[in-house]
Amino acid sequence: MSVEPRTPLAELTEDQLEALHNELDAYRNQPQLRHCLVPGCLREFDFTARMAGNPPSRPSWSGDGWRQLGNGSIHPRNGRHVCPDHAEIVIAHHARPVETASGRWTAACPCGWTALPQRWHGLLGPLWEEHLLTELGDLPSAPPITDPEHRVPFSDHTERSLAELYDRLEDAETYTQELREVARAAMLGYSQAVPALLGVKTSLEALHQRIALDSRDWTADKTDAWIWAILVGANCENTDTDHVHNDIDCAGDQALWDLGRQHDIPTDQIIRTGHLRWWVANAIKVAQQIEENNVDPRNED
Numbered sequence: 001m002s003v004e005p006r007t008p009l010a011e012l013t014e015d016q017l018e019a020l021h022n023e024l025d026a027y028r029n030q031p032q033l034r035h036c037l038v039p040g041c042l043r044e045f046d047f048t049a050r051m052a053g054n055p056p057s058r059p060s061w062s063g064d065g066w067r068q069l070g071n072g073s074i075h076p077r078n079g080r081h082v083c084p085d086h087a088e089i090v091i092a093h094h095a096r097p098v099e100t101a102s103g104r105w106t107a108a109c110p111c112g113w114t115a116l117p118q119r120w121h122g123l124l125g126p127l128w129e130e131h132l133l134t135e136l137g138d139l140p141s142a143p144p145i146t147d148p149e150h151r152v153p154f155s156d157h158t159e160r161s162l163a164e165l166y167d168r169l170e171d172a173e174t175y176t177q178e179l180r181e182v183a184r185a186a187m188l189g190y191s192q193a194v195p196a197l198l199g200v201k202t203s204l205e206a207l208h209q210r211i212a213l214d215s216r217d218w219t220a221d222k223t224d225a226w227i228w229a230i231l232v233g234a235n236c237e238n239t240d241t242d243h244v245h246n247d248i249d250c251a252g253d254q255a256l257w258d259l260g261r262q263h264d265i266p267t268d269q270i271i272r273t274g275h276l277r278w279w280v281a282n283a284i285k286v287a288q289q290i291e292e293n294n295v296d297p298r299n300e301d
């Protein structure tokens with residue numbers, strides 16, 4: 001960078017002083033350009049103008065549609081801004097840094113990609129950029145880690161590269177162990193919840209049947225109507241996509257409101273009753289799905 005020769009005050013003219021000021025002003029208002037974080041992308045925008053709410057110095061430097069990575073993101077080398085062209089793919093692959101059991105760093109992407117664990121978190125940025133370029137189709141996909149062609153040959157190994165392999169194994173073992181524990185806890189919860197749900201379904205269906213077979217008018221009395229609306233349901237519950245409510249073979253979607261008006265029930269209580277009915281119907285529906293999938297743990301002997 002060249003530095004202007006300085007003119008001593010004794011030799012300085014008014015014009016030269018004016019030129020000096022102009023030059024300084026030009027520097028102060030210079031656009032600060034921010035680049036897209038995707039390597040190879042040439043798009044940039046005028047950050048100064050954007051922050052000041054001014055139009056950009058050039059139309060192509062507009063900040064419209066640009067996105068910025070939040071805190072807790074991986075740091076790409078080109079900054080945290082993404083151009084409108086790449087916003088979608090960067091959001092879809094917005095990986096986060098994760099510390100592994102052995103104190104190293106990996107990146108976890110919503111698509112399932114993870115980076116090989118690194119001892120320094122600063123390496124995650126380039127690895128993530130490589131992943132973005134692979135997803136964009138600019139790079140061929142990576143060979144699997146276990147690919148024999150990409151293994152370090154025995155004679156090339158050092159203490160460090162061997163330690164790397166042991167660390168990797170340790171991470172994998174911890175991860176597998178954690179997965180096993182999660183699966184065990186989930187299975188335990190499932191094996192307790194499913195028989196309970198199927199039992200409740202049997203009881204609810206018995207109540208439904210008992211009410212349906214009763215000859216009395218369940219809508220005449222306020223309490224009867226409430227019980228009926230929860231256990232049998234006032235509204236039509238046909239969820240077939242081609243079903244249209246009608247006056248012939250369905251109750252439509254206003255029957256609960258009509259019932260509420262008939263008994264002067266406040267709006268919030270009608271809504272509450274609608275929720276209570278939904279939970280009953282949903283529990284029966286879910287229990288039916290479990291039975292249909294034939295995954296009832298009571299049947300596993």
Ligand SMILES: [Zn+2]
Nearest residue numbers: 036041083086
């Ligand atoms: Zn871009």
Ligand SMILES: [Zn+2]
Nearest residue numbers: 093109111113
């Ligand atoms: Zn991804």
Ligand SMILES: [Zn+2]
Nearest residue numbers: 236245250252
């Ligand atoms: Zn209907």
